Amino acid sequence: MATTSKPRVVALEEHYWDQEVAATFGPSDNVRRAPGIVERLFDYGELRLKEMDEAGIDLQVLSHGAPATQRGDAEVAVRLARGANDRLREIVLSHPDRFAAFASLPTPDPTAAADELERCVTKLGFKGAMVHGLTNGVFFDDKRFWPIFERAQALDVPLYMHPASPHPAVVEAYYQDYLKEFPSLLTAAWGFTVETATQEIRLVLSGVFDAYPEVKIILGHLGESLPFSLWRIDQALSRPGNQDTSFSFRDYFSKHFWITTSGNFSNPALLCCVMELGIDRILFSVDYPFVENQPAMDWIPTIPLCAEDKAKLLSGNAERLLGL
Numbered sequence: 001m002a003t004t005s006k007p008r009v010v011a012l013e014e015h016y017w018d019q020e021v022a023a024t025f026g027p028s029d030n031v032r033r034a035p036g037i038v039e040r041l042f043d044y045g046e047l048r049l050k051e052m053d054e055a056g057i058d059l060q061v062l063s064h065g066a067p068a069t070q071r072g073d074a075e076v077a078v079r080l081a082r083g084a085n086d087r088l089r090e091i092v093l094s095h096p097d098r099f100a101a102f103a104s105l106p107t108p109d110p111t112a113a114a115d116e117l118e119r120c121v122t123k124l125g126f127k128g129a130m131v132h133g134l135t136n137g138v139f140f141d142d143k144r145f146w147p148i149f150e151r152a153q154a155l156d157v158p159l160y161m162h163p164a165s166p167h168p169a170v171v172e173a174y175y176q177d178y179l180k181e182f183p184s185l186l187t188a189a190w191g192f193t194v195e196t197a198t199q200e201i202r203l204v205l206s207g208v209f210d211a212y213p214e215v216k217i218i219l220g221h222l223g224e225s226l227p228f229s230l231w232r233i234d235q236a237l238s239r240p241g242n243q244d245t246s247f248s249f250r251d252y253f254s255k256h257f258w259i260t261t262s263g264n265f266s267n268p269a270l271l272c273c274v275m276e277l278g279i280d281r282i283l284f285s286v287d288y289p290f291v292e293n294q295p296a297m298d299w300i301p302t303i304p305l306c307a308e309d310k311a312k313l314l315s316g317n318a319e320r321l322l323g324l
Contacts, residue, residue: 008315009297010324012061012102013160013220013262013285016091017041018084021069021104040289041065044091048288049098055293057286058315061322062088063102066132066164070107077106081116089124100324102160103129108136110144114151121155127322128157128218133164139199141206149212158216158258158321161200163192163224170195188221188263188290197224201233204252215256216321220285222269223259227276230254258321260285261313265299279309283318 019042040047052060069081081104092099103120105113120126129152131140138144140161152159165171165186171179174194175186185191200219209215219226226233234250254277261270262285273282286296303310318324 006056007311008058008319009056009284010059010061010315010318011057011284011286011288011293011296012100012218012318012322013162013260014060014062014288015041015065015290016044016062016088017065018087018104021064021080021084024072024080025067037289045094049095051288051293052098055297057293057297059098059100059324060288061100061102061127061318062091063130063160063162064088064104066162068104068130068132070105070132070135070164072108072136074106074109074112077108078112078116080104081106081113082119085116085120085124085126089126092125100322101126105129105131105148107131107140107145107148110147113145114147117148117151117157118155121157126157127324128152128159130160130162132162133195133199134167137167139202141199141202141208143206146208146211149208149215152216153212153214156214156216158218160218160220161196161203162220163187163196166191166195193221193224196221197226200224200226200253200257201249204249204256209252209256216258217256218258218260218283218321220260220262220287222261222264222266222273222282223257223277226253226257227259227273228269230276254281257281258283258317261296262287263291265296267302267304270303274305274309279305279312280317282313283321284314 064084069077069084084104088101092101103117103126105116107113117129171186175191178185230250230253234248237247237249238245258281259273259277260283286293305313
């Protein structure tokens with residue numbers, strides 16, 4: 001009797017911290033420093049590989065945790081990003097069959113960020129870049145950042161749009177009352193979702209995808225709830241009073257966005273995303289070490305998809321999108 005081989009498992013929102021970059025982080029960046037997480041962020045080999053092996057994950061695409069190199073002085077950000085990316089290349093080269101990489105970008109200097117993306121892809125073999133939240137309080141749809149999208153399109157690599165802490169004014173108005181008792185409200189429980197979904201809506205409205213029609217964006221956490229809301233957003237933006245009543249947010253999202261399962265292992269949520277976007281747009285991720293590998297892997301046997309679609313989810317889609 002013929003047997004089917006186990007699909008390769010690729011996880012592509014898996015974080016680490018570079019020592020030099022993390023040394024610039026302040027107390028507000030350390031909210032999620034739960035016991036064991038920092039140890040794993042700074043582990044680039046033995047412990048990480050052990051936990052990958054125990055869970056059954058074949059390859060991690062490594063990316064620097066937020067806020068990475070996206071704030072402060074532009075000259076310092078450029079230096080930090082180049083150093084971190086060079087060191088990340090060495091991490092990947094030490095285990096090339098287990099690791100790949102997304103670049104950190106010094107977005108305070110958008111031209112330098114575009115150049116660093118090109119260097120990382122063409123010289124270091126990286127698979128794209130990860131961008132975290134706002135840059136010194138400015139959303140990524142601002143035209144000053146469009147050279148990064150232009151370069152990503154030219155290189156045919158995706159930009160992974162990852163959460164970071166919300167704008168301080170939003171924190172004060174929306175979350176401050178409950179942060180002492182529920183600090184995660186600001187981050188993974190809700191704040192990250194609202195901030196990142198807002199960023200992606202702004203990207204679509206900005207016209208950047210008209211200027212660069214082949215740009216590819218990856219969103220984690222099953223699309224930051226946007227797949228659930230696509231119909232409503234699309235319908236509301238087409239109502240009279242909006243600039244262009246023929247505008248289709250849904251069409252732009254379905255063309256330019258891929259999503260991952262990072263930190264959201266829900267079958268109802270996954271099936272909603274499959275119905276909205278199709279299985280070819282969904283990729284497996286864990287969100288290690290902020291989320292443990294094992295719950296993600298334990299979820300896989302319960303996913304109500306056929307074997308062919310599970311193989312796409314676990315690795316096939318990532319292999320095609322990232323050229324693994």
